[in-house]
Every structure is written in structure tokens, then in C-alpha cells.
């Protein structure tokens with residue numbers, strides 16, 4: 001699926017037998033490119049569903065700015081799962097260059113985004129410092145290719161294939177962009193996400209402590225793996 005207009009047709013992404021059939025969203029849910037208007041829903045789903053890292057601690061206004069930047073940056077993208085009634089059931093975000101994305105966020109949104117949450121940034125300085133010092137890959141091996149930044153589905157939508165469809169759309173999008181590898185950093189204590197990524201063909205490449213006392217996995221995807 002090309003989620004943004006493409007000039008060149010891209011051959012379908014190779015899929016190994018071990019990965020099983022390509023997941024489809026359930027009836028009444030469609031996968032589409034995210035827009036600036038979707039950054040509010042993405043921020044809410046992130047704040048409610050993802051508890052690791054320091055981003056959720058900074059609140060939905062900060063997250064909304066971040067997702068707006070992800071939509072606007074040419075090297076990054078947002079994809080959403082939308083129900084027939086227009087509600088956003090889930091999202092996935094990715095970036096070909098996460099460092100460039102954060103640099104751009106700091107340049108364009110830094111002061112405005114950080115000022116209202118300065119107190120919270122100070123209170124959680126350790127988690128912020130750990131993430132900024134090491135990047136998503138912590139002190140471990142760096143990931144190769146595009147980064148899967150975040151995925152979340154609202155609780156009523158869990159277990160219906162929406163998360164799997166979003167990961168498929170993410171992989172199709174990076175393939176369309178000519179990127180051959182992808183990675184994700186996930187908490188080892190998040191079995192649903194680890195199983196979701198494993199089912200899509202990601203495998204564990206490294207294990208490290210991004211945040212003190214919490215094990216994270218670097219999971220790497222290569223075409224046809």
C-alpha cells in the first residue's frame with residue numbers, strides 16, 4: 001500500500017512463508033495515510049496506550065505537536081486505521097531518520113512544546129536524559145533502516161487484526177520509499193507488541209537497558225526474513 005502519492009510503481013514486498021498470510025483490517029476499518037488532523041487522535045492513543053519512555057509523561061499537547069511534525073517531515077510518516085464512523089481506531093508512525101526528525105522537532109517546536117511541560121521534564125529528567133543520551137537504540141547495537149516509532153490500537157479494537165494491518169502498511173510504506181530494512185525498540189515486558197512484531201517478520205537483534213531496570217529489545221526486520 002502506498003499511503004502517499006507515488007511516481008514509481010513499487011514491486012510487492014517479499015513475504016516469507018513463516019510470516020503467514022498478510023493481515024487485513026477487520027470489516028468497517030480502513031488503513032490510510034495520516035494527516036495533521038489525525039495528530040490529535042495519535043497523541044491520545046499514544047498517551048493512553050504506551051506507558052514506556054518519557055513521551056507519555058509530557059501529555060497529549062506535547063504529543064500532538066510531535067505527531068504533527070511527523071506528518072510534516074518528508075522522511076517521517078503517520079498511518080491510521082479509521083472506522084466507518086470516522087473514529088481513529090489505531091495508528092502507526094515511522095521515520096527514515098529519527099535523529100533528523102527530533103532535530104527538526106527541536107528546531108520548529110522545541111520552545112513552544114517544552115515550555116508548558118518544563119516542570120514535568122525536570123521531574124522526569126532521568127528518563128529524558130537516558131533516552132536523549134542513547135537514542136531509541138539505547139547503548140546497544142543501532143537499528144538499521146527506518147524506525148517504527150510507535151503503534152497503538154484503542155482497547156475495543158484489540159485482537160481484531162488492526163495492529164497487524166498497521167505494521168503491514170508501515171512495511172509497505174518504507175518499501176515504497178526504497179528503504180530495505182526496518183527496526184523497532186520495544187519493552188521486553190510488552191508481550192502483545194513483541195508478538196505483533198515477531199509475526200510481521202521482526203527478530204530480536206539486541207537486548208539492553210534503555211531505562212534503568214527495564215529491558216528493551218531491538219527488533220530488526222529485513223525483507224523476506
Ligand SMILES: CC(C)(COP(=O)(O)OP(=O)(O)OC[C@H]1O[C@@H](n2cnc3c(N)ncnc32)[C@H](O)[C@@H]1OP(=O)(O)O)[C@@H](O)C(=O)NCCC(=O)NCCS
Pocket residue numbers: 023049050149150151152153154157158159160161162163164165186190191192193195196197199
Ligand atoms: C500491540 C498492539 C498494537 C496490538 O494491536 P492489535 O490490533 O490488538 O493486534 P492484532 O489483533 O493485529 O494482532 C496481531 C498479532 O499481535 C499479537 N498479539 C496481539 N495482542 C496480543 C496479546 N494480548 N498477547 C499476545 N500476542 C498478542 C499476536 O501475535 C497477533 O497475531 P494473531 O492474532 O495471529 O495471534 C495493541 O495491543 C496495543 O495498542 N497495545 C498498547 C500500545 C503498545 O504497547 N504499543 C507498542 C509499543 S510502541
